[in-house]
Amino acid sequence: AVTHVHQFVIQEASVKRLCKTQHVMTVNGMYPGPTLEIKNGDTLSVKVINKGKYNVTIHWHGVRQMRTGWADGPEFVTQCPIRPGGSYTYRFTVRGQEGTLWWHAHSSWLRATVYGALLIQPREGTNFPFAKPDRQSTLLLGEWWNANPVDVVREATRTGAAPNISDAYTINGQPGDLYNCSTQDTVVVPISSGETNLLRVVNSAMNQPLFFTIANHKFTVVGADASYVKPFTTSVLMLGPGQTTDVLISGDQPAGRYYMAARAYQSAQNAPFDNTTTTAILEYKSAACSSGNSSCSLTNPIMPRLPAFNDTPTVTAFSTSFRSRERALVPAQIDESLFFTVGLGLNNCPPNFNASQQCQGPNGTRFTASMNNVSFSLPSNFSLLQAHIQGIRGVFTSDFPAAPPRVFDYTGNVSRSLWQPATGTKLYRLKYGSRVQVVLQDTSIVTPENHPIHLHGYDFYIIAEGFGNYNPKTDSSKFNLVDPPLRNTAAVPVGGWAVIRFVADNPGVWLMHCHLDVHITWGLAMAFLVEDGVGKLEAIEPPPEDLPICS
Numbered sequence: 001a002v003t004h005v006h007q008f009v010i011q012e013a014s015v016k017r018l019c020k021t022q023h024v025m026t027v028n029g030m031y032p033g034p035t036l037e038i039k040n041g042d043t044l045s046v047k048v049i050n051k052g053k054y055n056v057t058i059h060w061h062g063v064r065q066m067r068t069g070w071a072d073g074p075e076f077v078t079q080c081p082i083r084p085g086g087s088y089t090y091r092f093t094v095r096g097q098e099g100t101l102w103w104h105a106h107s108s109w110l111r112a113t114v115y116g117a118l119l120i121q122p123r124e125g126t127n128f129p130f131a132k133p134d135r136q137s138t139l140l141l142g143e144w145w146n147a148n149p150v151d152v153v154r155e156a157t158r159t160g161a162a163p164n165i166s167d168a169y170t171i172n173g174q175p176g177d178l179y180n181c182s183t184q185d186t187v188v189v190p191i192s193s194g195e196t197n198l199l200r201v202v203n204s205a206m207n208q209p210l211f212f213t214i215a216n217h218k219f220t221v222v223g224a225d226a227s228y229v230k231p232f233t234t235s236v237l238m239l240g241p242g243q244t245t246d247v248l249i250s251g252d253q254p255a256g257r258y259y260m261a262a263r264a265y266q267s268a269q270n271a272p273f274d275n276t277t278t279t280a281i282l283e284y285k286s287a288a289c290s291s292g293n294s295s296c297s298l299t300n301p302i303m304p305r306l307p308a309f310n311d312t313p314t315v316t317a318f319s320t321s322f323r324s325r326e327r328a329l330v331p332a333q334i335d336e337s338l339f340f341t342v343g344l345g346l347n348n349c350p351p352n353f354n355a356s357q358q359c360q361g362p363n364g365t366r367f368t369a370s371m372n373n374v375s376f377s378l379p380s381n382f383s384l385l386q387a388h389i390q391g392i393r394g395v396f397t398s399d400f401p402a403a404p405p406r407v408f409d410y411t412g413n414v415s416r417s418l419w420q421p422a423t424g425t426k427l428y429r430l431k432y433g434s435r436v437q438v439v440l441q442d443t444s445i446v447t448p449e450n451h452p453i454h455l456h457g458y459d460f461y462i463i464a465e466g467f468g469n470y471n472p473k474t475d476s477s478k479f480n481l482v483d484p485p486l487r488n489t490a491a492v493p494v495g496g497w498a499v500i501r502f503v504a505d506n507p508g509v510w511l512m513h514c515h516l517d518v519h520i521t522w523g524l525a526m527a528f529l530v531e532d533g534v535g536k537l538e539a540i541e542p543p544p545e546d547l548p549i550c551s
């Protein structure tokens with residue numbers, strides 16, 4: 001195993017897209033940021049130097065961080081932010097994970113431009129569990145604003161209304177030539193006839209689940225969230241923000257140019273969304289117009305058919321096709337049976353509050369979001385992990401509810417007056433090694449929606465999903481305890497539920513949240529506090545000496 005040493009300088013850069021120049025935060029001036037490539041078993045040591053004007057942290061999305069929670073990154077959860085002028089070195093080892101993960105800023109909306117891929121190749125001396133691909137390409141799907149994304153979220157926080165929707169989607173930071181003034185801003189992915197290409201697709205968009213497809217080519221899905229899956233074929237992928245999918249494609253079509261395209265899967269009803277389409281070009285080498293190849297034919301790329309924006313049946317067919325490749329180690333018995341609602345709310349503003357800037361949402365309300373009616377708020381004086389390890393009182397409480405405060409028809413047409421979330425910094429305490437089941441139940445208080453729920457520090461098995469209200473009597477018969485997929489982000493079906501299981505074998509404080517960033521802004525999050533077990537190997541490591549502290 002090898003230690004890879006990198007330096008990430010957070011700095012402002014000018015990026016021109018859609019004919020307009022924006023000043024955005026970047027890593028090393030790159031948008032998207034650098035791709036890190038390691039092998040399973042390797043160690044990463046990344047020194048982050050903040051030369052920007054905002055507080056920042058970096059999260060290694062999906063890395064299990066066994067006993068190294070101090071390197072996980074969410075601000076005020078596992079560390080205080082790195083202040084302008086400060087630095088912090090994230091050091092951790094990747095064990096037992098192979099495939100595609102990614103890294104991103106975990107402060108405000110900086111991750112809109114501060115993100116990149118983390119590719120984990122097979123452990124030294126081993127191979128893929130499928131024929132070695134001839135080529136590997138990474139496609140980071142993103143979202144672009146004609147604005148500084150930090151200003152976009154600040155404005156939403158000020159008014160209580162929904163933030164502006166994005167102006168473009170991107171593939172590796174490029175909108176593609178269907179957008180105005182973007183002919184040059186199109187990614188070209190090469191392929192040769194007869195070749196197999198491993199595509200690593202990441203949804204790094206801020207707020208939008210996305211469909212992804214390629215004209216005339218089928219995908220063989222082989223992995224997701226850095227776990228291998230039993231291969232299956234499909235012509236369209238759907239990824240919620242945070243999710244990754246590894247697919248094989250074959251160069252089995254006539255040499256030419258084919259569009260790869262991504263656009264919104266929009267499950268929220270009557271909510272405005274960016275309905276544009278981003279493209280890249282899959283180009284057969286013999287058709288490429290490289291210099292010296294004067295006989296090349298630069299034909300217009302063939303456009304694929306994309307599902308309709310609200311095509312939930314296609315999403316369901318895709319998400320229920322995943323099976324783990326290895327025998328799954330899903331706990332058959334559980335010690336903790338939890339039921340968490342995930343959804344939005346609209347908080348009433350006090351009478352005579354209309355002049356307030358914070359109530360410019362629908363009918364003079366402001367948007368909120370919650371799990372079990374608790375709208376998560378971060379501390380500002382200590383990180384939760386520091387408060388836990390040092391026994392600092394008053395930073396959080398350990399009373400996050402195991403079930404919602406009241407039972408009702410979650411996905412029915414119910415009054416939002418039933419559901420006025422209150423803010424809190426509540427953690428749910430887990431004993432080391434406990435076997436945990438969480439039912440994640442979407443609510444329709446404001447609108448039903450497909451929520452990508454991400455758990456830090458863990459992978460979990462998704463043992464079932466369905467629509468409507470979860471019914472413990474009948475739905476438990478649908479559990480797959482044999483070969484359920486192992487993921488770090490579950491796309492909870494719109495107006496439905498998903499059941500996940502994991503063993504609490506990683507001590508620390510671990511955030512669980514919706515990966516639609518606007519929903520975190522509104523509080524759709526909670527955190528688990530996993531206690532140390534017995535002995536050193538069941539305890540979190542001591543904090544690094546350069547761990548940032550709050551001012």
Ligand code: C2O
Binds near residue numbers: 059061104
């Ligand atoms: Cu990918 Cu808490 O995030």
